[in-house]
Every structure is written in structure tokens, then in C-alpha cells.
Amino acid sequence: MWTDASIKLIKENFIAAAVPTEVQDAKGPEGEFLRDAGIKKHWVTSSGYMSCVSASGKLLGGAPSAKVLEGFDKLPKDEREPGAVTVPDLKPAEKVIPSPPEGGLILKVHGRFMSRDDEGQLRAIKGDDFPQIRGKESSIRSHQFLFEPNTEYMWLTKEEWQSLVPAKPVKGDKLPVASAISERMARFHLSPRRALTSEDGIVAKKDIKEAKLTLVIDDVSPQRIRLLLVGFVHHGSDYDNDKATSPNGPLGFGYETPIHGVLEYDRKKEAFVRFDIVAPGEVWGRWGDANGKSQTIERPGRSPIGFAFELATGDSPTDRLPPAGNGGRALRAGYFGASK
């Protein structure tokens, strides 16, 4: 799907949106627009779908193509010419997808499956690292997404990121990070399922065994404060080597990771200019799909999985995609406050 030609076609001819399928059932203008376009006939299950629609509400087809563009060009001019269709602003209460907090900070979160070489050193994942793929070329092609990072977004409110800036910074001092931030990172972002898919992946609060972050002031100058972030996250089962025989093993899903970060605060700009974090962790046990069956990504023993955080530049609307791919669900699960 994602070739030079398809990306060029989309970038030059389409306006792209990435949304949860549940928007089609939403009350208000966004849901009505999709329903009026007949989208429910196509988004029939909870799987992923690609659909092309005119701003006037005509369904044009599935994935972007020359045929879709031909159909668009055949629409009356008052449905396709620039400025011909009037789309009023939504009222705040009509918005289905939440926006980033005002004055907040957005981090990109990349998750990647990894492996180790014979000497135990980290390396990129390969097809034969997954027992259920076994290096088969056809399986590797159909599971290509396992071999590339998945990216989503973490939000901090203005008050939260400001709480990370020491009022009287002294080199060597240590500052605890608010549990609201460390638990958010553990529940919504350091979730191995997020390295697999944008779907779900939210960890229940009861499954968090440890989520601790500490800042260490590394350097202070009139221009900047450099902070090192250290911590540890553990959720799910405790590792048991005798039971970690997945796929189809008896050990429940578990994950733990150290956390290392380098943060730089520009005292004149009053903003973080660097917010890099790495979590080189390990996952084990039975992931299970919706029916409890073993999944392709399950491997015996402890398997490396890495997450990297960085500041979002904000130069693309993609940077405003909600946390965990679905801000509504994440927020309902306690993203900013009381959690389930």
C-alpha cells in the first residue's frame, strides 16, 4: 500500500483523515456526514477501512486511486471546485475527537519489536524471530507492520510539563515525577500492544505493578536546564521462565522496562526543546487475541521491545492525533485523571 506512487497520489490529490470507526455512530455533524455518505455499508465490522468521500458527502470508493479521482471529477462543479462546498465550524460540544490540551506538550511515541543476536546484543527483528512466521517470505510480507515502528502520541497538560521544571535547579538534585505522568506513560504508552497496532492497548490501572519516574538535574546554565529521566515500569505477570513457553504458553502477559530520558529546558523560551526518552524493555507470555488465541507476535521467553519518545514538532496535523489512537477511549479510561 505505502509505495512512492501511492503516497504521491494521496499527498497531491487527497486530504487524509485518520479516525476511529466509532465516529460513524457519533451524534452530531461528523457522524451524520459519514452516515449520509452511506459509510455504514462499508465499515461493517470493527476492522480497519479506507474510504474516499467528497466534501459534499458523496462516497467515491475505497482506497485512493485514479478511479476514485475520476469519480470525483465527474461530480457537479458545485460539489468539487475549491470553495464550492461550505463547511461551517463545529461547536465545541459537537467535536467527537478531543484536541490536545491548551498550552500542553505533545510527544511522539515510537514502539518497535526487537531481538538479540547470539551474544545477547540488541538488533532489529527478523522474520524467523517469530515462531509463527518462521521466516516465510509470504508471511513476512503480510506481517510487514511487525518489522517497522508504530507511532502514536502522548499529551501533557501545561501544568504537568511545567511541574517538570525545577524552580531552583541545583546540579545533582533529584525530583520525583508526578504519578499522574508516570502512570499515564505506563498505562497508555509503554504498552507493547501499541508497538503492534493503534488499536486498544490501554493497560488497566490494576495491572500496573510499578510506574516510577525520577528527574536528576544534570546541568544548569542561565540559558538552559538539562535533566536526566530515570525510572522503571512493570505491568502484568511476573516473569517465570518455566512457563514462558509461548506461543500457546501458560504464562500471562507481562512487561517491564527501565526508562532513560534526556530533557532540555530553554529558560528564555520557557519551553522544553528536547524531550527524548527510551524504554528498552522486555515482554513475555501470552498476548492472546480477542478470542484468547495465541498471536503471531508471541515468542518464547523474554523478548525485547523498545519505545522511544521525542517532541512532536507540530508541523503536521498528524501530531494532533489523540493518545492511544483514540482520545475518546483513552480519556474515558482516565488519561488525565481518575482511572479504571
Add this chain to the structure above:
Amino acid sequence: MKYQRLAAVAVLMAAWAGPIRADEPKPLPDDQFDKLHQLIKPQAGESRWMEIHWYPNIWEARQKAAKEGKPLFIWAGSGGAPAAGC
């Protein structure tokens, strides 16, 4: 090719040998940290769906499409917005 690049970086990360508890936090040396960060992030040619500008909601995309006279391309996922490999 990209796997070879990743593997080359990984070789330099010999000091990391798996999770350690944070009771006595020990930050990574800068060079190890930078290489690990780079290793995990998308490499050139990976996660190509991220080369597209994805609007996070239907309405904003619809307004933009109407203004520019272009069709919308909507990628919908179940648990959440895609912009991912699934």
C-alpha cells in the same frame, strides 16, 4: 538494507543487557542513549504511512477538502485512529 543499518547500531549497544530495577537510577551514557533512541525510531523507508499528513478528525479534513477542492481519504480503525501499520 535497513536491517543491516539497525544491526550495525545495535552492535554498539553492548552495555545494555536487559531491564534493571530503578532503585538506584543510573542514566545511560550520552552516546549509548543517542544510539538506542535512534535505533528504535523509524528509519528511512519505514512506517511510510507517517509521510502523509493525517487530520485527526473528519470535520477539519472536510473543511480543508472543501477549501482545496479535493476528496477526503478516510482511514478508519476499530479501537483507535490508525496511522499505524495495521
